[in-house]
């Protein structure tokens with residue numbers, strides 16, 4: 131087993147939480163944390179706040195809360211900052227997003243008004259359905275990235291932060307494949323200097339964060355930090371990174387159900403998933419270039435879980451389709467329908483239908499909170515580069531070159547908890563349990 135970090139530094143002082151993007155997810159997260167801090171709400175959906183962790187044997191009865199076992203920052207220590215091309219403050223943005231009801235938002239109005247987005251590094255080429263006046267100007271991408279670094283430093287100083295974390299909660303950018311500019315930190319910097327089209331705005335935030343020693347996670351499916359140049363830089367600078375794409379509604383259910391079907395060796399002929407949603411995210415995803423990025427992220431999941439090469443009788447040629455339709459009347463309250471054509475003993479067909487009336491940002495907010503607290507923990511523990519143990523939260527988990535991503539939610543959950551045990555100096559749990567019967 132790899133050596134455990136010598137020491138985890140304590141979470142003293144304020145933790146600055148920076149989000150590029152102050153839309154539905156970010157404002158639901160920030161408003162939620164404030165409501166919880168005031169004792170007006172419960173942090174449902176958050177492992178860092180609610181989940182316990184079993185230590186040792188089942189007979190030992192040691193199951194502290196995760197937050198009592200590893201040293202995490204307290205909610206009272208969080209201070210918030212954001213960038214967005216749309217100048218609305220967090221209150222105005224939350225009202226437009228329509229996720230939280232007025233009865234929840236009004237008591238938080240003064241606090242949310244105080245969070246105003248800094249001018250964004252934004253380019254319509256990468257998010258075609260959006261525009262806004264609150265943007266930076268610079269002669270090239272390097273200059274914009276340097277301005278982001280100054281923002282980080284200024285924010286940290288003004289708020290008296292002892293540490294920071296950054297999570298991309300911005301829109302889904304157009305589909306990009308890794309290219310020559312993404313291969314090394316030097317190539318990346320030169321590409322910023324010459325305004326190379328393969329450097330998207332989200333990458334500028336990631337680069338700026340890493341340069342400033344700030345852990346970075348990506349909640350959208352864009353490449354962003356998932357390129358060799360930035361992973362290498364993160365390792366060099368001792369910065370943990372994670373991504374991509376929050377695993378919330380339909381994909382969460384897919385990674386709960388598919389491992390179950392496979393565990394029982396039940397076959398699958400097709401899985402048709404369709405979504406209607408009417409928020410700003412839905413509007414952005416209505417653009418085929420942004421949808422392509424999301425589609426790739428959503429499609430990969432089944433292939434890796436079902437392993438058709440190993441089980442051709444069960445999973446060869448599964449027809450997997452994902453559709454997203456922008457349907458304004460629904461707002462953030464998405465509806466996701468799934469039809470699964472499965473088969474069992476002697477090939478007899480069966481069907482499963484799921485109609486998930488979900489609330490995207492309500493599912494995403496606790497994920498943002500957990501990632502921030504865990505990334506900060508990782509940094510204090512001296513972990514650097516890709517944090518695969520946080521795959522639990524992502525649709526397209528980042529992994530080391532040559533590894534396939536683990537999508538099964540239960541394996542991911544187990545990995546996360548074993549990593550916490552390791553960080554806390556406890557033995558990992560294997561569930562072998564043979565000793566109980568000696």
Ligand SMILES: NC(=O)c1ccc[n+]([C@@H]2O[C@H](COP(=O)([O-])OP(=O)(O)OC[C@H]3O[C@@H](n4cnc5c(N)ncnc54)[C@H](O)[C@@H]3O)[C@@H](O)[C@H]2O)c1
Pocket residue numbers: 150151152153154155156213214215216227250251252253257260262298299300301302303331332349350351375376377378379409410411414489490491493494
């Ligand atoms: N809600 C979910 O369950 C969920 C799940 C997985 C992924 N995501 C992803 O999370 C992201 C945020 O989702 P949302 O529902 O809050 O969307 P949203 O449209 O409400 O908010 C995104 C915000 O990002 C801003 N933005 C765009 N480009 C930017 C830039 N370059 N710099 C700074 N800000 C920028 C937009 O102006 C917008 O206000 C999206 O990419 C979405 O695909 C959301």
